[in-house]
Amino acid sequence: MESFTDPVKAVSTCVKKPFNLIVTEYELDSMNGLQMIGILQGVIPTLRSIMLTNCNDEIVEIQSIECGVDQFLSKQKSLDVIVTYIENALARDLREQAMLSNSVMSEEEGLVIDTKKREVYKNDQIVDVTKKEYDLLHLFLNNKGVALSRETIAEELWTTEIETIDLRVIDGHINRLRTKLDLYCINAIRGFGYKWNEQ
Structure with missing residues (x-):
């Protein structure tokens, strides 16, 4: 697991060392979280993603769904709830990989x-x-x-x-x-x- 404050660095690192899951905020500096996920999905098509946001704009939520974001969560949710979503996303990824291999x-x-x-x-x-x-x-x-x-x-x-x-x-x-x-x-x-x- 790695964390980044700079989305550009996050993208460059993920390109070199692919990850299974990315958790990002929507509100970032040089690009928004949806743009970053879109770039990464072009490199890692199987990437799972969770978007955290304070934004209540339904258009952003719809765009996230259309982009293939797995979960669109409010930052107001407790850490325990967010961790549970992360664990479920990773477990689902493992199940799908196991199924595809057999x-x-x-x-x-x-x-x-x-x-x-x-x-x-x-x-x-x-x-x-x-x-x-x-x-x-x-x-x-x-x-x-x-x-x-x-x-x-x-x-x-x-x-x-x-x-x-x-x-x-x-x-x-x-x-x-x-x-x-x-x-x-x-x-x-x-x-x-x-x-x-x-x-």
């Missing part, structure tokens, strides 16, 4: 699979899926743009002999998965199988 995703569909926990998230909300639905989704996300035959899907996800599987069962699982997660990227290939297509 995940496959589709930005087009707003999907993230946490492969370590075997959990599926749609637009940041956890969705309850069956084991087979999870395995299907994982297979598609690991093979984006690849045409997968029903036989290939069966080989990957079913342990029994392919000859004993009614391949229409695969269609049923995929249709339920589409409905449950409101998916549009799973395209059927007539007489063959399916492809995850985000184009």
